[in-house]
Amino acid sequence: MRKRVDHEVRRRISQTIVALWVFLPVQTWAGEWTEKVKFSGFASGDVRFDIEDYRGLTPGDGYTFSMNRNDLDLRLEIAPADRVNVVIDTRLRYFGFNKADDLVTLPARDRVDPFDVRLDEAFVGVRGFVWKNMDLKVGRMAQQWGAADMFNPTDNLNARDFTDPLDYTAKVPNQMIEIDLYPADWLSLTAVWVPVFKPSQLPASAALGFAVERDRNGCLLRAPVPPLRDRDDAEALSDLFSATDPCALNFANTSVRTVYPDNGLGDSQAALRAKVKAGDLDLSLSYCYGRFTFPIAYDAYADVAPSATRPGTMDVTYAAEVMYPRMQVAGLDMSYSAPWLFDIGFVGEIALIFPEEVVFGLRVPAGGGRFAKGISTVNVPSDPFIKATAGVDYTFTRWLYMNAMYVRGFFDEFNDLYGIHNYVVLTAEMKFFEDELHLRLSGILNADDMSSVVYPQATWVVVPSVELVLGAFVFGGDTSPSDPLDYAAREKFGQKAAGRSVAFLKTKVTW
Amino acid sequence: MRRFWAGFGIGFLFCTLTLLPPAAAEGPGPQEILERMEKTINGFDDQEMDLRLTIVDVDGSKKSYEFTIWQKGDQKRLIKFTSGEIKGMATLVQDRNNVYVYLPGFKKVRRVAAHNMNQSFAGSDFSNDDMATVSWTKIYTASPGKEEADAWWITATPKPGEQVEYSKVDLKLDKKTGTQQRAVYFNKAGEKVKTFDNTNLTDWNGVPRAKNVVVADPRTGHRTEMEVKSFKVNQGLKDDMFTVRELQWGK
Numbered sequence: 001m002r003k004r005v006d007h008e009v010r011r012r013i014s015q016t017i018v019a020l021w022v023f024l025p026v027q028t029w030a031g032e033w034t035e036k037v038k039f040s041g042f043a044s045g046d047v048r049f050d051i052e053d054y055r056g057l058t059p060g061d062g063y064t065f066s067m068n069r070n071d072l073d074l075r076l077e078i079a080p081a082d083r084v085n086v087v088i089d090t091r092l093r094y095f096g097f098n099k100a101d102d103l104v105t106l107p108a109r110d111r112v113d114p115f116d117v118r119l120d121e122a123f124v125g126v127r128g129f130v131w132k133n134m135d136l137k138v139g140r141m142a143q144q145w146g147a148a149d150m151f152n153p154t155d156n157l158n159a160r161d162f163t164d165p166l167d168y169t170a171k172v173p174n175q176m177i178e179i180d181l182y183p184a185d186w187l188s189l190t191a192v193w194v195p196v197f198k199p200s201q202l203p204a205s206a207a208l209g210f211a212v213e214r215d216r217n218g219c220l221l222r223a224p225v226p227p228l229r230d231r232d233d234a235e236a237l238s239d240l241f242s243a244t245d246p247c248a249l250n251f252a253n254t255s256v257r258t259v260y261p262d263n264g265l266g267d268s269q270a271a272l273r274a275k276v277k278a279g280d281l282d283l284s285l286s287y288c289y290g291r292f293t294f295p296i297a298y299d300a301y302a303d304v305a306p307s308a309t310r311p312g313t314m315d316v317t318y319a320a321e322v323m324y325p326r327m328q329v330a331g332l333d334m335s336y337s338a339p340w341l342f343d344i345g346f347v348g349e350i351a352l353i354f355p356e357e358v359v360f361g362l363r364v365p366a367g368g369g370r371f372a373k374g375i376s377t378v379n380v381p382s383d384p385f386i387k388a389t390a391g392v393d394y395t396f397t398r399w400l401y402m403n404a405m406y407v408r409g410f411f412d413e414f415n416d417l418y419g420i421h422n423y424v425v426l427t428a429e430m431k432f433f434e435d436e437l438h439l440r441l442s443g444i445l446n447a448d449d450m451s452s453v454v455y456p457q458a459t460w461v462v463v464p465s466v467e468l469v470l471g472a473f474v475f476g477g478d479t480s481p482s483d484p485l486d487y488a489a490r491e492k493f494g495q496k497a498a499g500r501s502v503a504f505l506k507t508k509v510t511w
Numbered sequence: 512m513r514r515f516w517a518g519f520g521i522g523f524l525f526c527t528l529t530l531l532p533p534a535a536a537e538g539p540g541p542q543e544i545l546e547r548m549e550k551t552i553n554g555f556d557d558q559e560m561d562l563r564l565t566i567v568d569v570d571g572s573k574k575s576y577e578f579t580i581w582q583k584g585d586q587k588r589l590i591k592f593t594s595g596e597i598k599g600m601a602t603l604v605q606d607r608n609n610v611y612v613y614l615p616g617f618k619k620v621r622r623v624a625a626h627n628m629n630q631s632f633a634g635s636d637f638s639n640d641d642m643a644t645v646s647w648t649k650i651y652t653a654s655p656g657k658e659e660a661d662a663w664w665i666t667a668t669p670k671p672g673e674q675v676e677y678s679k680v681d682l683k684l685d686k687k688t689g690t691q692q693r694a695v696y697f698n699k700a701g702e703k704v705k706t707f708d709n710t711n712l713t714d715w716n717g718v719p720r721a722k723n724v725v726v727a728d729p730r731t732g733h734r735t736e737m738e739v740k741s742f743k744v745n746q747g748l749k750d751d752m753f754t755v756r757e758l759q760w761g762k
Contacts, residue, residue, distance in 0.1 A: 040599060077761060085761035125761055135760070144619045169617060182756050280608070282622050337624040339674075345624030395626045398638075434566050434574070434733075435634030464574050464595035510596045 038077040044508040045070050051472065052501045055479060057208060058216065066500060068096025073120075083128050087141075089121035120173055129179075137178040142171040143192060145273065145286065146349050146389075147333040151407045151425065153351035153387035154286050154331030157192055157271055159200040159293035160411055165499040166455075166473050168411070172293075174198050186277045194269040197261050199324060200293040200412075209490075209497030210256045210320065220246035222480070226300050226320070227360050227417035227487045229377045234485040240304055240364065244314050250307055253317040258295055261324065273331075280339065286331040292355070294412040295322030296380060301363045325380060325414070326356035342394070347405075350388040355414065357382035385415040391425075403427040410492065417487045422447040436461045444493070451477025451491035469506040475499065541653035541665040544684060548691060549648040553585035555718075557748035561740040566635050569732045576633055577740075585646040587753035597633065603758045604643045607650075613758045620759045629676055635735040636705060636726040640676055650675060661686050677704075688712070690721065703729050715742040 046069040053062025071093050078086040093116050100111035123139025130136075146152025150168050161170035174194055181189040213221040228234045261267040269290040276283045299321040307315045333349040358380035387409030395401045407423040423446055430439040438459040445452045457471025477494020492498065539547070558581070565575045577594040588604040599615035602623075610623040628640040644650060650673045656664030663684050669675040678701065683693040690712060696705035705728060709721035720742055727734040751757060 079761075087761060127760060135756070142618065144617065147621075180756070182754070185754075188756070277609075335622050335624075337622070337626070339625065343625035345626060393624065393626075395624075395630055398629060398631055401627075401630075431631075431634075433634075434568060435631065436574075461574075461596055464576055465598070467596055508596070510598055 036079045039075070040077075040511060041072070041074040042508055042510045043070070043072050044506065046504065046506045048502040048504040050500045051474070051503050055205075055475065055496050055500050057211060057496075058214070060216065062500070066502060067504070070094040070096060075121075083126060085125040085127070087121050087123055087125075089119070091118040091120055092116075093118065131181075133182045135180040135182075137180075138176075140173050140175050141178070142173050143176070143178075143271075145271075145284075145331075145333075147282065147284070147335040148347045148349050148389040148391055148405065149403060149427075151389045151405065151411075152333075152349060153389060153409060154284070154288075154329065154333050154349050156288045156290050156293075156327075156329055156351075157194055157269060159198045161201045162203050162206075162411075163201045165203050165205075166502075166504070172198050172201055188275045190271075190273040190275070192271045194290075195265075196263055197267060197269065197291055197324065198293070199258065199260065199295070202294075203499050205499040206497050207256075209495065212251045212254060212316075212318075214251075217247065220249050220251075222484060223318075224320075225481070225485060225487050226362055227297050227377070227379045228362070228375075229417065230375075231485065233362075233375055233377070234487075237302070237362070237364070238485055240302070244304060248313040249304075250310060250313050250315045251318070252315065254319070256320045256322060259298075259321050259323040261291065281334060281336045283334045284332065286329075286333075288327075288329040288331065290327060290329065291324045292327050292414050293324060294414065296325055296358050296414060296416055297321075297360055298323050298358050298379060299361050303365050323358070325358050327414075328354040330354075345393045347391045347393075348389065350386060352384055352386055353415075354384045355380050355382060358416065380414060380416045383415075385409075385420060387413070387420065399431045401429045403429075418490075419448075419488055421449070421492060446477075446492040449477065449491040449494070451475070451493035453493050465510045467506075467508045467510075469508070470504070471506075472501070472503045473499075474501045538658070538663070541655045541663075544663060544665050545651065545653035545667060545682075546648055547689060548682070548684065549585070549646065551689065553582075553646060555744040556583070557744065557746055558582040559741075559743045559746060559748070561742075563738045563740060564633060564635055565736040565738070566633075567734045567736060574634075581748055581752060582645065583748055583750065583753055585649070587750075588643075588645055589753055589757070590642070592633075595633075601758055602642075603753060603755065604645065605753065607640075607643055607645075610643055611755055611758055613762065615762075618762055620755055625674070636728050636733060637735065638676060644675075651680070656681060659683075662692060688719070690719075705729075713739070715739075715744075718742065718744050 046067055047065065048067035050062045050064055050066045053060055056062060071091055073089065073091045075089040076087070078088075080086060095114050097114070098112050099114045100106045100108060105111045119140060121141050123137050123141045125135060125137045127135050143155065143157040145155040145157070157176070158174055159172040161172050164170060175196065176192055176194045178190065178192045183189070210224050212223050215221050225234065226237070228237070269288070271286060271288040271290065273284055273286040297320060301317070301319045303317040304314050307313045330352045331350065334347070336346045338344050338346060357378065359376050360379040361374060361376045363374040389405055389407050391403060391405035393401070393403040403426070405425040407425055409420045410423065413420050423444055425442070425444050427440065427442045431437070432439070440457050440459070442455040443452060454474045454476065455471070457469055460468045462468055475493045475498055477491040479494055479496050481489035481491070481495070483489040560580045561577070562580065563575055563577050565573050567573050576592060576597065578590055578592045581589045586606050590602040592598050592600045601613040603611045605611070608625075611620055612623050613620050623639075628638065628643065630639050631637070632639055632642050647667065650669055651667035652670055653665045653667050656666050658664065663686060665682050665684070667680040667682060669677070676698065677696050678699045679697050681695040682691060684691055691709055693709070694707040695703060698704045705726060708725045709723070710725070711722040712719055713722040720739065722739050724737040725734055726737070
């Protein structure tokens, strides 16, 4: 009996020791890692409805849902050791529209409910790397340079993600190495190297900029205009198509190919920046050896020939190529609060851009008249040009804030034949009910062609962490160019390539 | 977007949650009282506080945010929101003229312009300037007020050249403990615009500080309740923590 009791005691003691051996370290480890790991993120929904029917590929398309998106963002910040920080930011995106177009694909969940997974950030930072005043960051990230709101001509390292026209701030993350030096309180230096080029993502509507427009009967309405400086060339090219019955043209072979730089060492990008703090003034000087991340037209081939398969009609072959030219950018940005002028805030950015020359070539085979031997014209001259932003902002009352900016050169402008345009950006923000209701009205006016965007939205913070946003994004301007033969005659926000006017309802829960 | 500006400055919080050391037997002068209060507010190498901010509307509805404050000396302060739709937003106060904010939505550090300082802090009854004001004695001078049996009243008025949204602040301080019991703020038109009431004096490992503060707007009946969840001092926080480098570190 006693032996059995002893055995039971020993068994319990050994169980306790094993339990302590197993669980104590785990608990300690868990306790340590609770301190070392920060978890955050959000879940969001975004439903949009096209509120017009004239900005699609075909007139009459519209008044339908154009977005039904859900995002789940998970962000981890881990500090595995002193002075080391790791950031991982992932996003699961469900698009909300069925892509199963036949019975064979109907069983596939990813077709019925398509999604993608994104890695927005994944980098490690080492503080006090080599020298106590030097930090190192390596990995996948997005740089944010410049002092102005949204329109930052000195911010050129990451490509833009314009798949969502309502989000001008989104970027395409890229792998890079960043070194930051802090030699003095008033001075910081940054150097970034980006080994591989990535292009900007364009909105779905961008394809309309290169698309052939047809009416409901399939007859040609308008063909894309190539960047030809000589008007006689443009007219001659137009004659090629107009000589044929617009309802007898087959556009089966049209394409726009993107030509990317190689992945060699010489094709990488780098940038330097010095930030100086001097009293009420913050100033940055920067230099970037990079590439323009939006495509520039540089080559095209066009042919119109009798169709071998559809007698009585003509087959049109149109192939264009776009590329991403080199550029060097010398930048300056500043922010300043003027105590001598009602504390008004001033921001300014100026980028002097030295572009690679882009020569556009057009080839039309025999039968193309004056194009038979091809022509070339300078699309982007090598002359330096300026993109800039200058703005003021002011808080009038506890509930009213306004911001006004002049912008020279939109994100996708590179002094090609379209030119560099001038814009006025105005924003008014109002807050009510302990910041539970935010009203925001933004507008952008192209001062050269007078096309515009109006962007009103109301945000209701239902409870802390939960937001409901209702708004609209409305384009104004003519969808047709004032001169169909002039590459630069399309209106910036009027052209169909800019996108659709939408009303939207967004929800977001943050944690 | 400008609700982010609400994230800087927490000066008042410290200023209103503090105690005075026991008063001298002979009544001290008003400037001495203010300096003693300053010492109890900022008389530490550094401070760390976890707080819950509850905004109470006139209809009784409530919403809460949580944030942490780190402070070094009587000038530098770092504030990070840890809950709500503004979670991740951080504000660095290097001094009242050098305030920076990290905006997680933009992943960017921006300097806060002076005109933003009069905006509400996260929809509460605190203004951004309140929260960015760390030191009383650098900004205010004191003049005597009425004396009650167990409390002194002093009036704090801004020093010449100091840009403050108030014309004066009446402070009620307990004679026995030196605790700031009440503060009444007046705007430049002379209207009473804000009151602070400090309660639930708590010993935080030997450092006494009020656990609860109620800030109210007598014009609207709107109020904000602040609860101190933890409070530590002299932990050896480094100067590096109060730099733009720190604000953007790991972002």
